[in-house]
Amino acid sequence: MADVGRHPNIELLAYSEVENVAGYVGNFTVTVRKKARYVDVKECTACGDCIDVCPVTAPDEFEEGLATRKAIYQPFPQAVPSAFVLNIDECLGNNPIACGKCLEVCDKDCIDYDDKDEHVDIDVGTVIVTTGMEVYDPTELDEFGYTRYENVITSMEFERLINSGGPTEGHLIRLTDHKQPKTVAFIQCVGSRSENKGNPYCSNICCMNTVKDCLLIKDHYPEIDIKVFYIDIRAFGKGFEDLFQRSKEKGAIYIRGIPGEIEEDPETRNLKLYVENTTAGGTDCHEVDMVVLSVGVHARADSDAIQKLLTLQRSQDGFFLEAHPKLKPVDAATQGVFFAGCAESPKDIKDSVTQAGAAAARANRLMMQGKVSVEAITSTIIPDLCKACGICVKVCPYNAISCDTKAKTPAVVVEAACSGCGACSAECPFGAITMKHFTDRQIEAQIDAMLEYNSQDKVLAFACNWCSYSGGDLAGTNRFQYPPNTRLIRTMCSGRVDKKFVLRAFARGAPIVLLSGCHFADCHYINAVHWTQRRVEKLWDELEKKGIRPERLQLEWISAAEGQKFATVMRAVEDLRQKVTPEEIEHTKKALAGVLEPPKPKAAAKKATEEEAAAQAAA
Amino acid sequence: MAEEAKFKCLRCMSEFCLPYTPGVTEERTCPNCMSNSVRRLKEKKE
Ligand code: SF4
Ligand code: SF4
Ligand SMILES: [Zn+2]
Numbered sequence: 001m002a003d004v005g006r007h008p009n010i011e012l013l014a015y016s017e018v019e020n021v022a023g024y025v026g027n028f029t030v031t032v033r034k035k036a037r038y039v040d041v042k043e044c045t046a047c048g049d050c051i052d053v054c055p056v057t058a059p060d061e062f063e064e065g066l067a068t069r070k071a072i073y074q075p076f077p078q079a080v081p082s083a084f085v086l087n088i089d090e091c092l093g094n095n096p097i098a099c100g101k102c103l104e105v106c107d108k109d110c111i112d113y114d115d116k117d118e119h120v121d122i123d124v125g126t127v128i129v130t131t132g133m134e135v136y137d138p139t140e141l142d143e144f145g146y147t148r149y150e151n152v153i154t155s156m157e158f159e160r161l162i163n164s165g166g167p168t169e170g171h172l173i174r175l176t177d178h179k180q181p182k183t184v185a186f187i188q189c190v191g192s193r194s195e196n197k198g199n200p201y202c203s204n205i206c207c208m209n210t211v212k213d214c215l216l217i218k219d220h221y222p223e224i225d226i227k228v229f230y231i232d233i234r235a236f237g238k239g240f241e242d243l244f245q246r247s248k249e250k251g252a253i254y255i256r257g258i259p260g261e262i263e264e265d266p267e268t269r270n271l272k273l274y275v276e277n278t279t280a281g282g283t284d285c286h287e288v289d290m291v292v293l294s295v296g297v298h299a300r301a302d303s304d305a306i307q308k309l310l311t312l313q314r315s316q317d318g319f320f321l322e323a324h325p326k327l328k329p330v331d332a333a334t335q336g337v338f339f340a341g342c343a344e345s346p347k348d349i350k351d352s353v354t355q356a357g358a359a360a361a362r363a364n365r366l367m368m369q370g371k372v373s374v375e376a377i378t379s380t381i382i383p384d385l386c387k388a389c390g391i392c393v394k395v396c397p398y399n400a401i402s403c404d405t406k407a408k409t410p411a412v413v414v415e416a417a418c419s420g421c422g423a424c425s426a427e428c429p430f431g432a433i434t435m436k437h438f439t440d441r442q443i444e445a446q447i448d449a450m451l452e453y454n455s456q457d458k459v460l461a462f463a464c465n466w467c468s469y470s471g472g473d474l475a476g477t478n479r480f481q482y483p484p485n486t487r488l489i490r491t492m493c494s495g496r497v498d499k500k501f502v503l504r505a506f507a508r509g510a511p512i513v514l515l516s517g518c519h520f521a522d523c524h525y526i527n528a529v530h531w532t533q534r535r536v537e538k539l540w541d542e543l544e545k546k547g548i549r550p551e552r553l554q555l556e557w558i559s560a561a562e563g564q565k566f567a568t569v570m571r572a573v574e575d576l577r578q579k580v581t582p583e584e585i586e587h588t589k590k591a592l593a594g595v596l597e598p599p600k601p602k603a604a605a606k607k608a609t610e611e612e613a614a615a616q617a618a619a
Numbered sequence: 620m621a622e623e624a625k626f627k628c629l630r631c632m633s634e635f636c637l638p639y640t641p642g643v644t645e646e647r648t649c650p651n652c653m654s655n656s657v658r659r660l661k662e663k664k665e
Contacts, residue, residue, distance in 0.1 A: 555655050
């Protein structure tokens with residue numbers, strides 16, 4: 001931390017909040033609110049004179065409320081910058097007549113009660129999100145009696161109690177009688193791996209944290225008995241199994257099973273843990289002096305705000321989602337944004353440091369080049385066709401399009417920010433957006449070719465590159481059988497599948513059309529898949545109005561890992577195809593004949609030239 | 620509490636109720652055949 005603070009190339013903005021991020025890779029403008037500290041950071045030497053005179057006390061957040069601090073304080077001993085901060089809501093000096101003691105005592109005149117928040121705009125090329133996580137609050141787990149029984153504490157509180165810099169200077173005591181406990185129980189997976197309360201995932205760090213705590217206790221107090229109640233101990237990192245075995249050798253007893261209930265003895269304030277004996281059956285009661293709940297972690301409560309600022313994706317567990325779990329594990333889907341640490345998933349210090357190094361290297365690599373190469377699949381606006389309606393601006397998940405709807409100037413795509421999902425192209429009501437390598441003409445040519453002969457026997461399926469198409473691949477490599485009359489058209493995202501492609505397929509005699517894409521949580525283009533769903537819902541209505549059975553348009557979300565589902569869906573869709581009669585197909589062809597008519601000459605010519613230009617540029 | 624609405628599966632044609640918030644797009648699955656071709660049945664105006 002101190003090194004970071006001193007580094008000539010690092011500007012540290014502590015006690016600040018990012019309020020806005022505009023721009024795109026290489027050209028971000030970040031608006032930061034530097035919160036008023038009421039203390040001059042440059043002058044303050046953290047001498048502590050003000051602490052001695054400040055009459056206000058408040059729970060110390062860093063000490064988990066186990067100690068108090070003053071209204072003017074240093075957040076924690078190693079805080080950088082090494083300067084004080086004044087909590088103006090607690091301070092009486094807001095009205096200097098009421099107090100003003102710190103102002104009087106500070107030799108360096110650091111205190112300024114009139115300090116104001118300051119906004120600064122910073123231009124940066126890349127952004128690394130390292131916003132961390134939050135620790136689970138076990139109060140809702142009534143069976144453990146946290147907050148009801150004082151001798152039930154969390155692993156975070158235990159950490160402060162055993163820390164030599166903590167409120168007890170590292171002396172392990174019970175909170176009720178301030179005596180050293182004779183027996184300590186740890187309960188694992190509190191708030192983790194639970195479908196009912198807390199979180200369903202493993203928090204990754206709690207097992208090893210408990211193993212470390214056991215070793216700490218045994219090093220300092222070999223006479224203390226330790227019992228660890230667990231589901232299973234996950235000691236999978238380098239050297240972790242060794243540590244686990246060492247803690248057992250030193251006397252920590254690991255008992256399989258999580259207590260269903262804790263009761264306090266009102267006299268001794270000891271705690272009785274009732275736990276199923278998974279070996280012999282029945283319920284055992286273990287009496288201990290102190291219980292440590294090994295609490296899990298979860299995504300920060302303000303993750304929504306960060307997600308919106310940087311157009312990020314989140315996985316179902318609430319943590320930020322990487323662009324690709326194996327190939328881009330530290331990149332966000334938004335170009336130029338990276339993750340490190342627990343913002344992306346719960347992880348320990350070593351993994352956080354590794355990921356931070358990787359994120360820094362990835363960011364550096366981009367910035368050293370001074371330019372970015374974008375994949376040749378971005379969107380292009382055809383200015384002559386654009387009516388500046390602004391729909392594409394709302395559609396784009398990456399905020400890559402801008403359009404002045406008042407001035408009626410054509411929309412503009414920032415190619416560096418465009419990821420090429422194609423949702424804008426499919427949603428533009430005027431056909432004013434074309435996608436390089438996935439132009440309307442290219443896709444329409446595929447539809448026409450696939451349905452040229454025996455269209456009544458084919459199942460035409462649109463599959464997105466990342467999930468459904470890969471699901472198809474997996475079905476193939478696993479030899480899952482699916483009907484050979486399936487014809488797949490790959491698009492980068494299901495959001496690219498324009499309504500007119502579906503109608504064209506029906507007009508060309510397709511009995512069934514399947515549109516498949518990623519599950520919502522896996523969408524590789526943040527939320528472009530939502531546009532697919534909305535479009536299909538509208539299409540069902542439209543087909544019905546035209547007397548076409550809506551079920552002839554099927555919609556499926558298939559992930560890259562769901563080869564089995566891909567095959568099952570294809571078989572089910574083939575069953576549906578067999579129920580479509582030749583008369584029905586003929587009726588549909590007639591009802592949709594207008595779809596195949598060439599567009600108005602001017603627009604068509606414009607679009608064709610632009611698409612050719614785009615194709616050439618891409619090549 | 621989210622409202623419920625009536626949905627129809629366009630694969631197996633079964634009808635069922637699912638939570639529904641107007642204006643919110645959600646991934647839906649037919650409880651009968653697991654298809655995602657789930658269409659909301661709009662109430663017909665009298
Ligand atoms: S949706 Fe189409 S017409 Fe509307 S602003 Fe975008 S490109 Fe122009
Ligand atoms: S293709 Fe997708 S990412 Fe690119 S501008 Fe259009 S909506 Fe945005
Ligand atoms: Zn169904």
